[in-house]
Amino acid sequence: MAGTSTRNWLRAKGGPGSSRVTFLELFFDLVFVFSISQLSHALAAHYTPLGALEAGLMTFAVWWVWIFTAWVTNWLDPEKMPVRGMLVVLMLLGLVLSASIPEAFGEKGLLFAGAYVLMQVGRSLFAAYAVKQASASNYRNFLRISTWLIVSGVFWIAGGLLEHEARLIAWLIAIVIEYAGPASGFVVPGLGKSTTADWDVSGAHMAERCALFVIICLGEAILVSGRTFSELPFSGLTAVVFVTGFVGTVAMWWLYFRFGHERAAHRIEHEAVPGSLARQAFTYAHIPILAGIIVHAVAVEFMFSHPHESGELGIILSVLGGPGLFLAGNLWFKGATSGRPPLSHIGGLVLLLLLGFVAPFTAVYVMGMLAALVMIVVAAWEYRSLGGHATVSTLH
Numbered sequence: 001m002a003g004t005s006t007r008n009w010l011r012a013k014g015g016p017g018s019s020r021v022t023f024l025e026l027f028f029d030l031v032f033v034f035s036i037s038q039l040s041h042a043l044a045a046h047y048t049p050l051g052a053l054e055a056g057l058m059t060f061a062v063w064w065v066w067i068f069t070a071w072v073t074n075w076l077d078p079e080k081m082p083v084r085g086m087l088v089v090l091m092l093l094g095l096v097l098s099a100s101i102p103e104a105f106g107e108k109g110l111l112f113a114g115a116y117v118l119m120q121v122g123r124s125l126f127a128a129y130a131v132k133q134a135s136a137s138n139y140r141n142f143l144r145i146s147t148w149l150i151v152s153g154v155f156w157i158a159g160g161l162l163e164h165e166a167r168l169i170a171w172l173i174a175i176v177i178e179y180a181g182p183a184s185g186f187v188v189p190g191l192g193k194s195t196t197a198d199w200d201v202s203g204a205h206m207a208e209r210c211a212l213f214v215i216i217c218l219g220e221a222i223l224v225s226g227r228t229f230s231e232l233p234f235s236g237l238t239a240v241v242f243v244t245g246f247v248g249t250v251a252m253w254w255l256y257f258r259f260g261h262e263r264a265a266h267r268i269e270h271e272a273v274p275g276s277l278a279r280q281a282f283t284y285a286h287i288p289i290l291a292g293i294i295v296h297a298v299a300v301e302f303m304f305s306h307p308h309e310s311g312e313l314g315i316i317l318s319v320l321g322g323p324g325l326f327l328a329g330n331l332w333f334k335g336a337t338s339g340r341p342p343l344s345h346i347g348g349l350v351l352l353l354l355l356g357f358v359a360p361f362t363a364v365y366v367m368g369m370l371a372a373l374v375m376i377v378v379a380a381w382e383y384r385s386l387g388g389h390a391t392v393s394t395l396h
Helices: 003-007 023-045 049-075 081-101 107-131 138-161 165-186 202-229 236-267 274-284 286-306 314-337 343-361 365-387
Strands: none
Touching: 003 236, 023 049, 023 081, 023 202, 023 286, 023 365, 049 081, 049 107, 049 165, 049 202, 049 274, 049 286, 081 107, 107 138, 107 165, 138 165, 165 274, 202 274, 202 286, 236 286, 236 314, 236 365, 274 286, 274 314, 286 314, 286 365, 314 343, 314 365
């Protein structure tokens, strides 16, 4: 009976609707709407090299806890009550994690670290228990993952107890350990090493989960524009900045969903060893995509608050860096899933680099308009290069 119960916690692979993203998974993602909002506000409020490093580290952490959960729910069925209970607990911990982001390097460091470690280790141990009777290889895989997360957890908790630079160093060590895990196969003495064959994922489910996370991030950029615009007196300049931010966000949506998401879903669903492609295209390549959207949201805030500023390196980096990171992430993502890195994205990165030479002499809002124009050019270029449509046949 125990074996049957455990097997009942798994998704029915290959059945109708087996790759469907459930409403509970969408509900779970609501916590990360809050996380992304907190990250963009934290970066804008502490826009210094140190503040950027701290925000970057927390972005890596938030993405990692989300993508690991996406992998787990690729195997486990959220419609089963034990799995549902796990996700609800993770939501509560995720809310604590998100709420502590603004003071993660202050008074709430231990709260941030504790919530993060409980989410990572608790979910991984639960998954190991859930698959134990159904799949010996996946059971060993989750034991390896749990071991790595426990080791990194020591540094997370130690960092929460430390202060200032010592906390940052401890957490940097922790995040390096966690990100090295998948690349090393989570090798553990006595338990061996995971192979990509062990990661038999549903490509359609993974692609849809990541697409929904990108929507969350793009939604935050839209909210920043709308909220700031509503709080300022109306003028021609604020209207121009509002439209500029909106157009830049729409261009990002167009580039990812019109020419990336569907092809990736098709490719990974028909891949002989989907785990390897999923690790590269979804686990890692989406990090600069996420970072680019967050930085773009911060840049929109700066365009509203300092429209006529020029020569400020930090603001220039946000205005050009957001689109640059987004294009670099899509270049990686589309190259991994199609085998042909899009020339349009390389061209777009070159154009943004060239804009960097005139940026010190250009008003921020004008630079924002030029950056948005580059994104439109890249989208039009890719649209034309694919013959005016993006079909799965472009994979072959």
